[in-house]
Amino acid sequence: MKQSLGAKTLIFPAPVLMVGTYDQTGKPNLMNAAWGGICCSDPPCVTVSLRKARHSYAGIVERKAFTVGIANEMKMTEADYVGISSGKDVDKFSIANLTPVRSELVDAPYAEEFPIILECRLLHTLEIGIHTQFIGEIVDVKADKATLGEDGLPDILKIKPLVYDTAHKGYHAVGPLLGKAFSIGKKLL
Amino acid sequence: MKQSLGAKTLIFPAPVLMVGTYDQTGKPNLMNAAWGGICCSDPPCVTVSLRKARHSYAGIVERKAFTVGIANEMKMTEADYVGISSGKDVDKFSIANLTPVRSELVDAPYAEEFPIILECRLLHTLEIGIHTQFIGEIVDVKADKATLGEDGLPDILKIKPLVYDTAHKGYHAVGPLLGKAFSIGKKLL
Numbered sequence: 420m421k422q423s424l425g426a427k428t429l430i431f432p433a434p435v436l437m438v439g440t441y442d443q444t445g446k447p448n449l450m451n452a453a454w455g456g457i458c459c460s461d462p463p464c465v466t467v468s469l470r471k472a473r474h475s476y477a478g479i480v481e482r483k484a485f486t487v488g489i490a491n492e493m494k495m496t497e498a499d500y501v502g503i504s505s506g507k508d509v510d511k512f513s514i515a516n517l518t519p520v521r522s523e524l525v526d527a528p529y530a531e532e533f534p535i536i537l538e539c540r541l542l543h544t545l546e547i548g549i550h551t552q553f554i555g556e557i558v559d560v561k562a563d564k565a566t567l568g569e570d571g572l573p574d575i576l577k578i579k580p581l582v583y584d585t586a587h588k589g590y591h592a593v594g595p596l597l598g599k600a601f602s603i604g605k606k607l608l
Numbered sequence: 609m610k611q612s613l614g615a616k617t618l619i620f621p622a623p624v625l626m627v628g629t630y631d632q633t634g635k636p637n638l639m640n641a642a643w644g645g646i647c648c649s650d651p652p653c654v655t656v657s658l659r660k661a662r663h664s665y666a667g668i669v670e671r672k673a674f675t676v677g678i679a680n681e682m683k684m685t686e687a688d689y690v691g692i693s694s695g696k697d698v699d700k701f702s703i704a705n706l707t708p709v710r711s712e713l714v715d716a717p718y719a720e721e722f723p724i725i726l727e728c729r730l731l732h733t734l735e736i737g738i739h740t741q742f743i744g745e746i747v748d749v750k751a752d753k754a755t756l757g758e759d760g761l762p763d764i765l766k767i768k769p770l771v772y773d774t775a776h777k778g779y780h781a782v783g784p785l786l787g788k789a790f791s792i793g794k795k796l797l
Contacts, residue, residue: 422753
């Protein structure tokens with residue numbers, strides 16, 4: 420039996436994305452966005468949605484670039500902090516003791532402490548409602564070497580990314596592997 | 609130390625979305641999409657990205673509607689199956705023993721067996737590269753009563769949504785709650 424809950428932004432899971440930008444004074448800034456995800460395989464693109472009031476907004480519009488870091492268990496406090504403070508008022512990198520690194524590929528910074536970084540050039544901007552959706556072309560992914568598996572790809576159980584619960588606003592861990600995609604369903608073919 | 613991995617669609621976590629549509633013959637169809645997420649709070653909107661070759665594509669374009677179900681542990685085999693078969697060839701609902709339900713709000717079906725359903729009317733269509741991004745306004749969310757907590761909102765640990773690993777193409781479980789958002793970061797304020 421299903422129950423109507425009304426028009427709500429309920430999706431499970433959502434990511435916890437660390438959006439890195441330079442502000443209008445050139446100061447590196449970082450914000451926390453759960454509204455985003457991959458939107459195209461070729462060119463590889465990622466979306467993040469921001470309200471215009473966010474300090475990061477102008478940085479993306481003006482520099483046509485941003486980075487996306489994957490928040491993880493080890494930096495959960497820092498990831499939450501950058502979502503509840505504003506770069507208008509403080510230097511979040513400094514207060515959270517995060518190291519700003521200038522991307523060599525796009526005009527945006529990232530925090531060295533997050534294990535996976537997507538460097539993005541702005542490809543599309545779409546006004547939806549109270550949020551603006553920015554689509555970034557992923558020009559490179561930088562990964563902590565310690566998170567890489569033997570095949571050279573990141574291991575999700577080493578990254579330990581945060582999983583955002585949109586209903587109760589909690590950060591969860593990623594649990595064990597349950598099955599392989601494009602494989603476990605073959606028994607129904 | 610970070611290592612460059614090239615331009616790849618690596619994000620952690622990604623969701624496992626069951627996109628429900630009617631095809632051109634009126635047959636209900638379901639596909640598996642990891643490229644999507646919430647993109648606006650008001651109006652509440654969700655994105656899903658599809659290749660034009662997918663059988664679901666015309667259904668969204670013509671009926672300007674789709675549903676998004678949240679795939680979960682109990683239906684992992686079925687969720688994977690609808691991602692590796694095509695509605696051009698088979699009736700996926702029938703083969704996967706899923707029950708098609710006609711939405712009363714939008715011109716699209718959903719599978720009763722998935723615990724959370726977003727009913728969406730098409731708001732925007734954006735061609736990006738090999739994928740087309742569809743933005744749907746969420747007009748209602750239907751949830752299995754058994755997944756609701758005492759506050760009437762879905763409990764992620766009762767839903768047991770699948771977490772998609774974009775690097776190794778695996779389905780993972782959601783792990784325990786680690787901290788509360790908009791709260792745990794306050795210690796740095």
